Amino acid sequence: MKSPTNTSNQDLVLTYKYPWDKITLGIVVILICAVSGVAVGSVHIPITSVFLILFSKLDLFNESGELTSAWHTIIWNIRFPRVVLALLVGASLGISGATYQGLFKNPLADPYLIGVASGASLGATVIFLSGIPFTYGYFSLLPVASFCGGITAVFIAYLISIKSGNTHLSTLLLAGLAIGAFATAITGILMLRSDPDLRPLLSWLMGGFIRAQWSHSILIMPYMIVGVSFILSHSRILNTMQLEGYYAESLGVNIEKSKRILIVSATLVTAAAVSFSGLIGFVGLIAPHIIRLLWGTDYRTLLPLSGLTGAAFLILADLTARTIVSPIELPVGIITALVGSPFFVYVLLKTKGSTIDGY
Amino acid sequence: MVINLHNVSFKYGNMNVIQKITTDFKPGELVSLVGPNGAGKTTLLKLLSGTLKPSSGKIYIYDQLSYNLTPKNRAIWVSMVPQNPKLPDEISISDFVMLGRNPHLGLLQWESKEDFNIALESMFLTEIDYLSKRKLGEISGGEKQRAMLALAITQQSPIMLLDEPTSNLDISHQMKVMKIIKKIHEQKSEFGVTVLAIHDLNIAAQFSDRILLFSKGSIAADGTPKEVLTKKNIKSIYGSEVTIITHPEHGTPVILP
Numbered sequence: 113m114k115s116p117t118n119t120s121n122q123d124l125v126l127t128y129k130y131p132w133d134k135i136t137l138g139i140v141v142i143l144i145c146a147v148s149g150v151a152v153g154s155v156h157i158p159i160t161s162v163f164l165i166l167f168s169k170l171d172l173f174n175e176s177g178e179l180t181s182a183w184h185t186i187i188w189n190i191r192f193p194r195v196v197l198a199l200l201v202g203a204s205l206g207i208s209g210a211t212y213q214g215l216f217k218n219p220l221a222d223p224y225l226i227g228v229a230s231g232a233s234l235g236a237t238v239i240f241l242s243g244i245p246f247t248y249g250y251f252s253l254l255p256v257a258s259f260c261g262g263i264t265a266v267f268i269a270y271l272i273s274i275k276s277g278n279t280h281l282s283t284l285l286l287a288g289l290a291i292g293a294f295a296t297a298i299t300g301i302l303m304l305r306s307d308p309d310l311r312p313l314l315s316w317l318m319g320g321f322i323r324a325q326w327s328h329s330i331l332i333m334p335y336m337i338v339g340v341s342f343i344l345s346h347s348r349i350l351n352t353m354q355l356e357g358y359y360a361e362s363l364g365v366n367i368e369k370s371k372r373i374l375i376v377s378a379t380l381v382t383a384a385a386v387s388f389s390g391l392i393g394f395v396g397l398i399a400p401h402i403i404r405l406l407w408g409t410d411y412r413t414l415l416p417l418s419g420l421t422g423a424a425f426l427i428l429a430d431l432t433a434r435t436i437v438s439p440i441e442l443p444v445g446i447i448t449a450l451v452g453s454p455f456f457v458y459v460l461l462k463t464k465g466s467t468i469d470g471y
Numbered sequence: 472m473v474i475n476l477h478n479v480s481f482k483y484g485n486m487n488v489i490q491k492i493t494t495d496f497k498p499g500e501l502v503s504l505v506g507p508n509g510a511g512k513t514t515l516l517k518l519l520s521g522t523l524k525p526s527s528g529k530i531y532i533y534d535q536l537s538y539n540l541t542p543k544n545r546a547i548w549v550s551m552v553p554q555n556p557k558l559p560d561e562i563s564i565s566d567f568v569m570l571g572r573n574p575h576l577g578l579l580q581w582e583s584k585e586d587f588n589i590a591l592e593s594m595f596l597t598e599i600d601y602l603s604k605r606k607l608g609e610i611s612g613g614e615k616q617r618a619m620l621a622l623a624i625t626q627q628s629p630i631m632l633l634d635e636p637t638s639n640l641d642i643s644h645q646m647k648v649m650k651i652i653k654k655i656h657e658q659k660s661e662f663g664v665t666v667l668a669i670h671d672l673n674i675a676a677q678f679s680d681r682i683l684l685f686s687k688g689s690i691a692a693d694g695t696p697k698e699v700l701t702k703k704n705i706k707s708i709y710g711s712e713v714t715i716i717t718h719p720e721h722g723t724p725v726i727l728p
Contacts (some may be wrong), residue, residue, distance in 0.1 A: 361522075
């Protein structure tokens with residue numbers, strides 16, 4: 113069976129090593145991005161002072177004087193919570209993007225492109241404008257409402273693509289596009305009919321971290337942790353689900369059950385991300401693709417590294433958004449779209465060459 | 472009994488693809504399903520693997536109603552090699568073969584050294600070890616077929632179902648793959664059953680303990696290769712005149728067109 117050129121490889125060894133080295137590298141990169149994110153801004157603060165202020169929180173150093181206390185506020189109350197929120201949202205979008213791609217066997221599935229994010233932001237807007245008090249200590253209704261909106265959107269998109277007879281690449285995206293546009297339109301109407309005083313508060317819906325607070329990160333954490341844990345526990349199942357449904361089932365995967373768990377988890381994670389940062393596209397597309405190109409399609413490697421890449425990317429995108437035309441701040445969604453759209457075209461062209469389902 | 476079929480029928484729309492089949496597969500049997508195109512061979516395999524559900528009738532696997540088996544339990548008992556499935560291009564051959572260990576692993580459990588060794592063994596056996604790092608999108612149809620066989624062997628299930636396992640292979644590979652299937656079958660102790668749908672009557676004759684000759688969704692003949700592959704049966708089912716001689720080495724029937 114072997115042609116003479118293929119030498120037998122008797123000392124071939126199969127193993128799987130969890131990518132601790134790559135994860136460590138990712139964490140180092142994120143720390144560098146985070147420190148840059150905290151240090152750089154319209155008010156220049158020397159990097160040594162940044163470290164002093166960060167450590168002063170631990171009461172290791174004590175700075176006095178008015179200027180440094182202003183710096184202290186900028187760093188501790190404005191930039192740092194913002195970087196942390198960008199980190200969490202980026203990680204959420206990276207992981208949920210990779211999950212949707214595996215679920216729908218569609219390399220272009222991104223929480224934003226398949227309408228989940230738009231549905232989630234509609235859910236958040238409804239709660240926001242309804243006048244219902246939505247924060248109770250460490251519990252907020254916003255992520256819950258986002259989740260309801262997001263899960264509705266993804267189920268409609270999925271039903272449409274099944275109903276049309278093929279869960280084909282383009283059908284799901286087009287269905288997602290339609291649902292996303294619809295949800296965004298409703299969101300727009302609600303905003304215009306709302307109390308003018310509330311409108312500035314809705315600016316986060318355009319995608320950004322301008323109003324980021326520590327409490328936001330704390331509020332979305334539980335949803336992220338639950339969703340991400342379910343997703344990571346299904347890594348090996350996601351590997352098997354790369355095969356056609358009946359084939360994966362013959363390998364012991366309960367396809368319907370796994371699909372439900374994964375859709376709900378990925379949507380929960382997306383909703384948590386959207387509920388305080390609004391619509392940020394393409395992170396969920398870019399991050400998993402970079403990892404696939406570098407290190408292959410094993411979801412046990414792909415998922416955590418997509419999360420880390422998404423986090424680093426979004427911290428940098430936010431840094432760019434607030435400094436590129438300083439002192440004006442761009443919505444971070446503009447930066448991710450500027451990078452993401454060409455990337456989308458690249459993936460589309462690359463996918464077209466091979467078979468649609470097999471990526 | 473390993474598998475029992477009781478009055479099993481299957482319809483696609485109004486078409487009866489399988490009509491009231493009742494038969495048993497006994498421990499240790501290597502059975503070939505033969506017959507013209509559209510006779511129902513592949514459909515029967517899909518019914519046995521659980522990919523399709525019978526329109527009526529009952530299938531028992533180790534005395535349990537097939538319908539009630541969870542995917543996991545079924546996968547521990549039954550492995551299958553489908554015919555020309557769509558496969559993801561980007562997955563490496565070794566990762567693909569390792570998927571065969573999936574039914575034996577819990578949700579949070581990862582492959583042990585032993586799992587890797589089982590996969591490695593089946594890759595050596597099917598002689599695809601040199602393709603280990605290549606991707607499914609980069610290898611030929613015949614190599615894919617061997618990779619799917621390696622995956623099914625890695626699954627270590629007592630029942631193995633194969634749909635045209637030699638269709639994409641040249642004659643030397645056909646013989647090698649059939650010998651591997653036979654070898655795996657014999658290793659599986661007395662509880663195993665191997666069922667293959669196959670076009671090539673001579674291969675079926677040489678390697679099977681028993682042949683089921685299908686015609687229009689029913690079993691037209693059932694027995695040893697010698698009993699089933701007769702001039703009369705082939706004339707009535709395939710409609711062609713053939714000469715049948717005895718293989719000088721194996722003593723099995725050989726069909727000459």
